[in-house]
Amino acid sequence: EIVLTQSPGTLSLSPGERATLSCRASQSVSSSDLTWYQQKPGQAPRLLIYGASSTATAIPDRFSGSGSGTDFTLTISRLEPEDFAVYYCQHYRSSPVTFGGGTKVEI
Amino acid sequence: QVQLQESGPGLVKPSETLSLTCTVSGASISSFYWNWLRQPPGKGLEWIGYSHHTGSTYYNPSLQSRVTISVDTSKNQFSLRLTSVTAADTAVYYCVKWHNDFKAFDVWGQGTLVSVSS
Numbered sequence: 067e068i069v070l071t072q073s074p075g076t077l078s079l080s081p082g083e084r085a086t087l088s089c090r091a092s093q094s095v096s097s098s099d100l101t102w103y104q105q106k107p108g109q110a111p112r113l114l115i116y117g118a119s120s121t122a123t124a125i126p127d128r129f130s131g132s133g134s135g136t137d138f139t140l141t142i143s144r145l146e147p148e149d150f151a152v153y154y155c156q157h158y159r160s161s162p163v164t165f166g167g168g169t170k171v172e173i
Numbered sequence: 174q175v176q177l178q179e180s181g182p183g184l185v186k187p188s189e190t191l192s193l194t195c196t197v198s199g200a201s202i203s204s205f206y207w208n209w210l211r212q213p214p215g216k217g218l219e220w221i222g223y224s225h226h227t228g229s230t231y232y233n234p235s236l237q238s239r240v241t242i243s244v245d246t247s248k249n250q251f252s253l254r255l256t257s258v259t260a261a262d263t264a265v266y267y268c269v270k271w272h273n274d275f276k277a278f279d280v281w282g283q284g285t286l287v288s289v290s291s
Contacts (some may be wrong), residue, residue: 101277109279110267111218117275154218160274162233163220 068157070166071143077171085142087169089155094135102131102140105149105168110152115140145171157169175199177268177282185262186287187220191255193283195268202244206271207251208278209242211264219264223271224251258289 069092077078079085089100097118103111111121115131118138128143142149155166195207209221222232224242230290232240241254257260264283272279 099276101275103278110284111275111278112281113272113275113279116272116277116279122275122277122279156277157216162235164259165218165220167217 067161068095068159068164070155070157070164071153072121072153072166072169073144074169075167077139077169078173079145079171080173081145082148083138083145085171087140087142087153087171088141089133089138089166090156091136091138097134097138097159100131100133100138101158102154103154104149104151105154106148111154124156142171147173175270177270177280179282179285181287182284183286183288185258186288186291187259187289188257191253191258191287191289193266193268193285193287195251195253196253197249197270200270202246202249206273207242208269208271210267210269210278211262212267212284213264215260221253221255221266230284233238234258236259241253250274260289261288263287263289267272 071090073088087133100118102115105111119131130141152168154168176198178196185191204224206223208223224230226244239256244251265286267284268282269278270280
């Protein structure tokens with residue numbers, strides 16, 4: 067089973083700042099199998115980035131994903147008030163499908 | 174636009190069976206893989222398993238002995254049964270569509286909280 071470790075656990079930033087979130091896999095994975103989700107309080111997760119770097123429909127271009135091998139990054143170029151949420155990475159080919167523990171981006 | 178809606182009891186007694194149904198609109202249940210995930214209060218996401226209209230299923234090994242996910246093509250619904258529940262099964266349960274090209278969960282239901290308590 068591939069373990070995904072997200073860091074930091076909490077990121078305290080201000081609107082307009084840049085957010086950099088990390089997802090590290092316990093072994094090398096294909097970039098095509100790495101996904102990011104955003105979850106706001108009381109809501110279901112929302113697909114943000116798939117294939118490590120492809121932005122999902124209707125996702126603002128301030129969100130971007132990058133990385134390969136064991137290290138992946140979600141970047142929010144300029145935080146908007148609605149971006150304060152919890153972000154999860156997920157790997158497809160794990161058995162079972164696994165998620166990272168999440169990074170909370172707070173004001 | 175694909176939409177998913179969970180339904181079922183919000184309270185289940187310990188040792189009993191949790192049963193939820195997901196109604197799919199905007200897509201045929203005969204396409205795609207249909208999943209259940211859950212999230213205990215204040216915690217992270219756990220994948221429970223999936224079902225396909227062909228009868229193919231796959232479950233999280235940690236839950237496999239207690240889980241059944243099935244598809245009802247006549248109603249465009251899929252269902253979750255989790256037997257012998259305990260307080261550890263208290264969670265928000267989500268029904269979720271899998272996008273095979275994206276290799277990602279692309280459409281989520283709003284979630285339903287199921288509490289296990291006597």
